[in-house]
Amino acid sequence: MIFISLLILIVAIATPSIRINLSPNLFIRLSAIIFIYAGGISFNTFYIHSIESGVGIYSGLYQVTAISQLIDMLIYLTGSLILTAWPIFNKNSTLEINYETVNKTNEDRIMNPCTEYSLIVMFSTLGASLLISSADLISLYLSIELQSFGVYILSTLYRDSESATSAGLKYFLLGGLSSCLILLGIALIYSYSAITNFESLYTLISVLYSDFNNLSDISTGIVYGLLLILIGLLFKIAAAPLHNWAPDVYDNSPTIVTIWLTIMPKISILFLILEIINDKIIEIKYLFLISALLSIILGTIVGLSQIKIKRLLAYSTISHIGFMLLALVINTIQSTEAFIFYIIQYTLTNLNTFLILLALGYTINRKILLKNNNLINSDITLISQLKGQFFNNPLLSISLSICLFSMAGVPPLLGFFSKYFVLYSAIFSGYYLLSIIAILGSVISASYYLKIIKILYTEDTKESNIDKVDNVNEESVISNLHSFLIASLTLLILLFLFKPTLILNSVQLLSLSIFNDC
Structure with missing residues (x-):
């Protein structure tokens, strides 16, 4: 649902005749409605009886369960509420006229910040939703990067702000470091076990740890790989002692972006x-x-x-x-x-x-x-x-x-x-x-x-x-x-x-x- 809506909105923005006639605030409203509708679709999946045990999709890369769908509902609802934080004014409001002035004075900008904000928020939410349903190390990495890149761009949404640009650059560099740790952990696990699927990995760990006196090098490599992955995830949620980036990024980012940084990545991870x-x-x-x-x-x-x-x-x-x-x-x-x-x-x-x-x-x-x-x-x-x-x-x-x-x-x-x-x-x-x-x-x-x-x-x-x-x-x-x-x-x-x-x-x-x- 989110992916299809993104494609439609991107086509609408790319079409000059449609873009001229669309109000920037319309994208905010549409994005919020899309999130609510996607949450409703997630709720309806509870009526599918087979969903209780989970349904694997895309060759087992993702596992859709009742739990993942409920968490998706929480993410979509929260996303729709965050979008309302962007000020939506009446047609006669003075600030609505100022939006048009901003567009005329900044001719190099194709889209209004309202449009950019809503689209990037949808990309980041899509990554969070996929991350919740990930059942493989590869899908985990791709989903977390989709979510993270959306957040990096959000931090630098205001190009004229030096502090916002600084926050986005710091977030990107340190976030890239944590992604490298996650990727290194995935590579280490695969090199020792040739497994990337979570369920197969859990089964292997149970077998290896059934006899604590005979732990092999395979179990050691898997443990180190999991530790690197979890350290990277702790870095992304700003858990101590990997927290130093968070106060600087939150403070220098616009509040309309900080509200997203402090909530959405935390839930999914x-x-x-x-x-x-x-x-x-x-x-x-x-x-x-x-x-x-x-x-x-x-x-x-x-x-x-x-x-x-x-x-x-x-x-x-x-x-x-x-x-x-x-x-x-x-x-x-x-x-x-x-x-x-x-x-x-x-x-x-x-x-x-x-x-x-x-x-x-x-x-x-x-x-x-x-x-x-x-x-x-x-x-x-x-x-x-x-x-x-x-x-x-x-x-x-x-x-x-x-x-x-x-x-x-x-x-x-x-x-x-x-x-x-x-x-x-x-x-x-x-x-x-x-x-x-x-x-x-x-x-x-x-x-x-x-x-x-x-x-x-x-x-x-x-x-x-x-x-x-x-x-x-x-x-x-x-x-x-x-x-x-x-x-x-x-x-x-x-x-x-x-x-x-x-x-x-x-x-x-x-x-x-x-x-x-x-």
Whole structure:
């Protein structure tokens, strides 16, 4: 569905007569509708009885299962919600006219940024969807590269921005390094076993590890190959100690791109790690234990000294990755349930947080936005820019506070239950030291969330009062759909306690399905 839609949109853009008559905002709307429709198609595949055991396609390169289809639904829905973050204005809006001005003054650009953004997002989403269904090392590498190249291009979407170009180049070079590690691991496994299919590889590992006293060179080569692949994957999700690129790239990229970087690649790669992790190989367990421990510690401590909002959220993401890796290490039904629930919570909370930051950026910097005709100038970079915003934008400030409290794990918000489930499964499995460190890290990290909330509510200034007068017409800046999504996601985070069964039952069934397949 996504691939066919991409071909149609590319043909439409390449046709001059159609391109002239199409509004740039139309591509955003079409892409969001395509994602929703693709998610609906994925949902309908549950009615195919044979899908429970999985259906191999393309000679076994991909394995379509009920689990992969459910995760596809999550990816498509999240992608459609992210696309709404791009401002879609009314026809009479001043900013809509500025879009046309940008196109006239930049004659070398064939497409509007709206068009480029939606198309590249669709390419990256296609790679994420294929990555979830990968059943072979070759399809794994091709899918992850399709997803990654889309993200590299997104980082450099604004060609006139020096910081965005720098972020994209850094992301490309370091992402290429992690891809080399993955490719080296694949080559090492194939050279020792002549196998690339996951199922055959699992069978071989089970046979080799059935007798620990007679492990051969084949098992050693496979272990080293898997370790290289997993190190490359940890690099791509910015898990410590391979995290140094993330704060710089997130901070220098436009917020409209950062919202994609911090969510979509994480979902697909983490679910891929869940599929390929093998509890029999003790080296893999140690790798994830060390990475989880360092992610929680570094994401918490280094985040305390940050003065830029996106760098702080980058270290917050690293800390959350530590919790998810801890759930992966435990590898029980309870921990898998906690892991899936944590990903859903992480996706919803981060999506809402960045939607609010974008909305605040559009309203705070409305004058600059109108003057320079460039959406990148609407970004909020420093935490101090949020001074006194409760008095100018009370609803957005309250929503942001709820999201930050949820990230900190304050009950009874959604984030509290996700951390509780992970810590409960860790303590139940005997990981007492890691549980204590995770609890301390969660408590300490609450301080830098509270720092943002303090600036929102207590540091009102005269400049804020002036901005309040200037932002009377902020409804023309934020689309109605953008506002509706912020309200809906905030209520979901806030009121999860009153109706938790829908998410919890789905997560429990999914975790049971994963262990039954194993």
